[in-house]
Amino acid sequence: MIGIDLGTTNSAVGVIEAGFPIVLADTENRRLLPSAVSFSGDETIVGHEAKDPITSVKSLIGRSEVPESYHGAPTKTENGQIYVQSGEKWLTPVEVSAEILKTLKSTAEMRLGTPQTEAVISVPAYFNDRQRTETKEAATLAGLTVRRLVAEPTAAALAYGLERASERTKIAVYDLGGGTFDISILEMREGNFEVLATAGDTELGGDDFDTILAEKLNCTIPEAIAAKYAFDDADEVQGLTADEYEKACWQLLDRSRRCCERAIIDAGVAKTDLEKIILVGGSTKMPLVQRHVESVFEQSPDLCMNPDEAVVLGAGIQAGLLSGSIQTLSLLDVTPLSLGIETFGGLMNILIPRNSTIPCKKGEMFTNAVDGQTSMKINILQGEREFAKDNWSLGELEVPFTPAAKGQARVGIQFSLDEDGILSVLARDTATNEDLLLTIERSTVDITNTAVEKMIDESVDHAFEDMDGRIFTEAKIKADELLPALDEALALCGDSLDHETRSSINAAKSDVIAALEANDGKVLKSAVARLDDATEELASLVMQSLLG
Ligand code: ADP
Ligand code: MG
Numbered sequence: 001m002i003g004i005d006l007g008t009t010n011s012a013v014g015v016i017e018a019g020f021p022i023v024l025a026d027t028e029n030r031r032l033l034p035s036a037v038s039f040s041g042d043e044t045i046v047g048h049e050a051k052d053p054i055t056s057v058k059s060l061i062g063r064s065e066v067p068e069s070y071h072g073a074p075t076k077t078e079n080g081q082i083y084v085q086s087g088e089k090w091l092t093p094v095e096v097s098a099e100i101l102k103t104l105k106s107t108a109e110m111r112l113g114t115p116q117t118e119a120v121i122s123v124p125a126y127f128n129d130r131q132r133t134e135t136k137e138a139a140t141l142a143g144l145t146v147r148r149l150v151a152e153p154t155a156a157a158l159a160y161g162l163e164r165a166s167e168r169t170k171i172a173v174y175d176l177g178g179g180t181f182d183i184s185i186l187e188m189r190e191g192n193f194e195v196l197a198t199a200g201d202t203e204l205g206g207d208d209f210d211t212i213l214a215e216k217l218n219c220t221i222p223e224a225i226a227a228k229y230a231f232d233d234a235d236e237v238q239g240l241t242a243d244e245y246e247k248a249c250w251q252l253l254d255r256s257r258r259c260c261e262r263a264i265i266d267a268g269v270a271k272t273d274l275e276k277i278i279l280v281g282g283s284t285k286m287p288l289v290q291r292h293v294e295s296v297f298e299q300s301p302d303l304c305m306n307p308d309e310a311v312v313l314g315a316g317i318q319a320g321l322l323s324g325s326i327q328t329l330s331l332l333d334v335t336p337l338s339l340g341i342e343t344f345g346g347l348m349n350i351l352i353p354r355n356s357t358i359p360c361k362k363g364e365m366f367t368n369a370v371d372g373q374t375s376m377k378i379n380i381l382q383g384e385r386e387f388a389k390d391n392w393s394l395g396e397l398e399v400p401f402t403p404a405a406k407g408q409a410r411v412g413i414q415f416s417l418d419e420d421g422i423l424s425v426l427a428r429d430t431a432t433n434e435d436l437l438l439t440i441e442r443s444t445v446d447i448t449n450t451a452v453e454k455m456i457d458e459s460v461d462h463a464f465e466d467m468d469g470r471i472f473t474e475a476k477i478k479a480d481e482l483l484p485a486l487d488e489a490l491a492l493c494g495d496s497l498d499h500e501t502r503s504s505i506n507a508a509k510s511d512v513i514a515a516l517e518a519n520d521g522k523v524l525k526s527a528v529a530r531l532d533d534a535t536e537e538l539a540s541l542v543m544q545s546l547l548g
Pocket of ligand 2: 007008177281311
């Protein structure tokens, strides 16, 4: 299933590949397809090569009257049906949109090598029923079944990875495209984004900046567009300073400001409530727009995402969720497998369990297993199996410490996982407060689905034997401690015990030894517990004699 951003100016198609959303490029490696279609004779040309094309057909879809702002192509209206002209042909907005969708469909099929018949398509949050229905009709004509229409700001929020945002997070999505401007305030509720308010201006977009530059520089529109792009990383273009350019655009920016203020009021939020300002649409690449957004919202917008691709990536993510190619968005923002270290008996000790959201931190205290030990080897593990040897070793850290009696040296281990899944392991000798730090270069979340599935399947397949193994190992560690200690205690105070206690201790002891030989975890565990109980009196006698 594919995700489509069917834009007024540009469109694109995306998909989830190996757990990651990607935009699919055409044969010329172009990721954006101009929403432009020309018909001449039997030939239909969509996109870059279209000549005198029909453009901005999105602003006609689902309408019965041509908006005044429409300058795309000649139009006529008959019985409430709009037609646009290309060459000799008159076409409905649905038919024109279908051509754009067909082109995106075939780009996806070319890249993916399989037929694509289902899609998620993004639409503006304010699209009414008729606009939505006609968008679906266009898809049907293109041979696509629409599995869901997703609101553009919601798609953008998904692409920004905001599904991991805490409950009750509020954000603003500022979308300035070629000819339209939309501002949406969203709130995350129970894992879904709800649009609290939208506002916008269907006659405000990148085109208006082109017109202003053409006037200022006294040049053609294509030249003005080139100048506009040049301002992305220049303070002066053809003698016009960025400052002067910005001043010339003040009316446009003022219209944007008023929409934003209205949306904030309608949503009933304060600017300080907004966790993030997301930028969408090609025109937000203009530094002057970014400064404007910062001044309106009194915080800097998030610039981590290509604003051209946020919507299509979000539509692709939604498609991945619906088709089951990703279960939750979690693949991108939670640990796919548990992280831990090897402890006594070769067991896996989990510090960060599978599916923990990242970034996160987790610490635990470990002690030495042997008297006088001078260092501890920390084997860092990833996986779901009970035994260290069955998990993946990510690295090792040798922590030196001051020699101490068994269980006396204490080493604190802290795992921190950053947003990218990079794991840092910090080990601290609590006696000296000396730290050792190891960073695992390979991302711990960047693992193929197949590897994750294999690990989990194996852990399920081996669950019983692994569990028995763990129970045995843990009980054996205890038995290995208990048996020599028991012999010492008996030598010290055994004579003070009555006959009955002595024989129950002996019985429990031989049960433990038998279970150790039989290699049976459950039997050993209960035998160890019985021995523990039976030696209660002995232990307190030993304590008394030690305390003198
Ligand atoms: P839509 O959502 O309306 O389909 P887009 O988001 O694709 O539109 O935005 C297209 C607009 O973005 C055009 O006006 C284009 O000139 C402008 N644009 C794209 N890239 C840049 C850039 N790097 N600098 C300035 N403007 C840009
Ligand atoms: Mg757009």
